[in-house]
Amino acid sequence: MSTASRGARVLLEVQDLAKHYRVRGARLVRAVDGVSFEIERGSTLALVGESGCGKTTTGRALLRLVEPTRGRALFAPEPGAPPVDLFGLSQRELRRWRRDLQVVFQDPFGSLNPRMTVASAVGEGLRVHGLARGAELEARVAELLDRVGLRPEHGSRYPHEFSGGQRQRIGIARALALAPKLVVCDEAVSALDVSIRAQILNLLAELQRDLGLAYLFIAHDLAVVRHLAQRVAVMYLGRIVESGPAAPLFESPLHPYTRALLAAIPRARPGPRSGSRALPGEVPSPADPPAGCHFHPRCPLAEARCRESYPALRDVGGGREVACHLVEP
């Protein structure tokens, strides 16, 4: 593919992102250990995995809420213009680019200032960036509230007066204020009840369609991910073990960990299941990951070579990649 058409398609390209922490002076924790992925304009990439897999740290590094240890994040909000490396910018330079890169967190209450009315919280970005004032700002905020399904009079209230679902709508309105190209959704629907979650998922899909938004959707709930994402990357102990288009990944997962993860989801359909679906053991500490393939101690298929070397993430065709010695190309 030519560089030009690639540039028109790819919004963000993350290369070899790592975030290492030194704990108690000595041990090095590789929370994220060399992760690469791309997000296309207007599409959704989901990062999935269990606690400690590094998905949240990846999102935070991208937003520079934590400083990455190494890697590049080539961000091209304007299709024609050359990309900028988000990790190479000073915090000051970053501000300009942050307009195009916003975030929605899991706990909308924790991310809203309790003393700020909803209207001032939603309009904060516009004010700070000097994009709107006075009547124009008011009109813009009213439009944003309407866009996420809130009424104009909600603007004069405070966050505690709202239910969890409505607070998440406020969080989304706030993220949309600067017309971003990419929104990082960090467990954005995880705290919501089932009936409210469906409302917010519909809203996210509608906004993507209407505004051409791209999402980096960080989540542990695989049913939600399957519903929303075009592409999925599965993480285990700081690395991507499998990635690809959502439909084939869910229908025929290749990595033994992806298979185990999918098999473990309880389904809202009663009836007997064949045999045990429980993967043995627990995720080891990222401070002391097993040698070779990090998954080998829990893997039902592990062989000698799995204990010796970490399998590289290989292209297996159809836009899919997998890091497993036992998957034939």
Place this chain on the structure above:
Amino acid sequence: MKGVPLLEVRGLVTTFATDEGVARAVDGLDLSLEAGETLGLVGESGCGKSVAALSVLRLVAEPPGRIEQGRVLLRGEDLFAAGAARLAEVRGGEIAMVFQEPMTALNPVFTIENQVVEAIRAHTRLSRGAARARALELLAEVGIPDPDECARRYPHHLSGGMRQRVMIAMAVSCNPRVLIADEPTTALDVTIQAQILELLARLQREQGLAVLLITHDLGVVAEAAQRVAVMYAGKLVETAPARALFERPRHPYTIGLLRSLPELARPGERLPTIPGSVPSAARYPGGCRFRTRCPLASARCAAAEPPLEPVDGAAEHRAACFHLEEALGL
């Protein structure tokens, strides 16, 4: 004729004093549980399922809570009429409980061994040495790989899954008849959740335990429960054998809840939703409490509360709705 159920809740009403007034968190709840079965009590946040569980053992903080009415019968014995000594015997003895976050239920300054031994000695006459041996046996039984090592540790040394195993070991240490499990796997990762659900199923099989499983997760219920009771706004709206509930739900709330699950929709498709949100407990509407969000609501639903009645004449499948026939067309 059927004998007395193992555990029976009749007409339970638990209220809370709130800033907005008195909230009827649980309002006239009836449940029954037989030995060896799992009853799933499901509903969204604030529906009263956890308050109901705590009320069974009179563990609701009073004030602000208050058990206003109702009875809880353990093999016919009224626990609300029992004295403090008898109640202490039942709690952790015949009826044990497991909570969502084992970290808050375990004491951070004592070792695991200490706490399991205490749990055993609270209800038996075992010597310290014998209780210690039993503790190690229990830790092994709940699938802890190295019980000796685990026994010496403090709760914060253990992972969430291991802590929940310890809680389950303590819960089953006195051979309870009933286990109340309140969101036991909600804080756990999905692969660990699968392990804990398998563990609970095995203990139930081996010990003939009756389990009251409280959860918001319809998938967990489908997997683990034989019967399901759905709560909305403090009331039971539908109860049925698990298969019937998931395959032929009849209450408009149950139908809406199941439809809004992304796993049952086609990827990318707009999800059917239940409009609005659950009203606050101090401001439940009169009549049917779901009517403000229900597609079938009529004047009748505002005028009176629908009773829980058999669906199509089946005694084991009941729903509280005036429009059960129309609900077939939803």
